[in-house]
Amino acid sequence: MEASTGTILYEKDPDTPRPPASVTKIMTMLLIFDALEEGKIHLDDTVPVSEHAASMGGSQVFLEVGETQSVDTMLKCISVASANDACVCMAEYICGSEEEFVRQMNQRAKELGMNHTTFINCNGLDADGHETSARDIALMSKELITKYPQIHDYCTIWMENITHTTRKGTSEFGLTNTNKLIRQYEYATGLKTGSTGLAKFCVSATAKKNDIELIAVILGADNSKTRFQDAVTLLNYGFASCQIYKDYSPPKLGKIKIIGGVKENIPCKYKTTFQYLDTNGQNLSAITKHLELKKELHAPIQKGDSVGNLIYKLNGEEIGRIQILAAVSSDKASFWDCLKKLLSFYFHVA
Missing domain, CATH: 3.40.710.10 (DD-peptidase/beta-lactamase superfamily)
Structure with missing residues (x-):
């Protein structure tokens, strides 16, 4: 077994109960x-x-x-x-x-x-x-x-x-x-x-x-x-x-615009580090990454909500993906939140 992915590389009679x-x-x-x-x-x-x-x-x-x-x-x-x-x-x-x-x-x-x-x-x-x-x-x-x-x-x-x-x-x-x-x-x-x-x-x-x-x-x-x-x-x-690919440098993530929220935008983060186990001798340097990230979200947003994916492909076929998560929460803006924001903007402009 490869430890990080749990992939079985070879097995013989693996499920017979025996004294260990x-x-x-x-x-x-x-x-x-x-x-x-x-x-x-x-x-x-x-x-x-x-x-x-x-x-x-x-x-x-x-x-x-x-x-x-x-x-x-x-x-x-x-x-x-x-x-x-x-x-x-x-x-x-x-x-x-x-x-x-x-x-x-x-x-x-x-x-x-x-x-x-x-x-x-x-x-x-x-x-x-x-x-x-x-x-x-x-x-x-x-x-x-x-x-x-x-x-x-x-x-x-x-x-x-x-x-x-x-x-x-x-x-x-x-x-x-x-x-x-x-x-x-x-x-x-x-x-x-x-x-x-x-x-x-x-x-x-x-x-x-x-x-x-x-x-x-x-x-x-x-x-x-x-x-x-x-x-x-x-x-x-x-x-x-086998050989293993681990992506320690995925694309940097910007902030996502929040509509109707207390916060105007929120940061996001990757859920985990992507890794891929190859047992066929493929050229892992040919792996490509495609970022799917929502440009805007409607409040409320909870920390840990899924907001996108980073998709990995090899030879045109998807080999895996990692989720992108909201790094913080954003409550829905109340009337008073909107009023305060409006007044702040007005006095700042004035």
């Missing part, structure tokens, strides 16, 4: 970043460790009951070392219980169109009915890396130590990245590995080259080496077969 192992943690981290953005939690918050969290098996950082770690450190433990115990700590910290956190994971999945996904826990340990698909993993990976690109600050750490402070004293614990592509593939930027008896070996691998960001998902590989080899094969194919 620790690739599950992509959704866990997405909810953590959602909570950070909403101000519910902060990176320097201290997160306690419960008995339930400390009891997690599998990959862990051996957090002890009563110990605390910052949200920032917990994110490192989850992203780098795939720590099951840290996932449960964060789930309980954000939602009060892992059960409520998992409910929100499933709700977020539904919102993203992940139609073949059911989460039973927040860390990916094998559980009946805990499953997702390659396409669904790509969708949540896209959401995480495009909405919260700071995730790469965590998932590209190769090795780092954390400090355990417990009743027994203070000790250092080394985190080592489970994603070997960070060292083995020059364009690698993340994202998450996973392996269990049921899931076998899985990875959602992200990489960036020349402004193109790709996501390659492998599920059910027989061994760790194969999942990474297959991911690299997909990424190399993607980089070789």
Whole structure:
């Protein structure tokens, strides 16, 4: 998948539900970043460790009951070392219980169109009915890396130590990245590995080259080496077969005349930056732009109202468009507004 547009470049059996192992943690981290953005939690918050969290098996950082770690450190433990115990700590910290956190994971999945996904826990340990698909993993990976690109600050750490402070004293614990592509593939930027008896070996691998960001998902590989080899094969194919056009300098927009409004004219703006993904080797320098913008509007106008489009064509065919929006609102002028305007004009002329 190309990350910015969500275009699928290659797929094989993308919708069969399978156990995803620790690739599950992509959704866990997405909810953590959602909570950070909403101000519910902060990176320097201290997160306690419960008995339930400390009891997690599998990959862990051996957090002890009563110990605390910052949200920032917990994110490192989850992203780098795939720590099951840290996932449960964060789930309980954000939602009060892992059960409520998992409910929100499933709700977020539904919102993203992940139609073949059911989460039973927040860390990916094998559980009946805990499953997702390659396409669904790509969708949540896209959401995480495009909405919260700071995730790469965590998932590209190769090795780092954390400090355990417990009743027994203070000790250092080394985190080592489970994603070997960070060292083995020059364009690698993340994202998450996973392996269990049921899931076998899985990875959602992200990489960036020349402004193109790709996501390659492998599920059910027989061994760790194969999942990474297959991911690299997909990424190399993607980089070789696509190019992206992003218009960072669209035509400048003037003001639009308002009839019967408090304001005589209003500024407008583009809704977004236009981008186009080509997989056919076309000459993207031949792309043309055509501005369709209303010359005048009748009040009232609300900020965000559509007032036109910038249309992009290649070889005479439209390849996309972006909306032009009113940058401010303008109420309809009242009798008194008109009178004040008339008096102002009269005295100015006089």
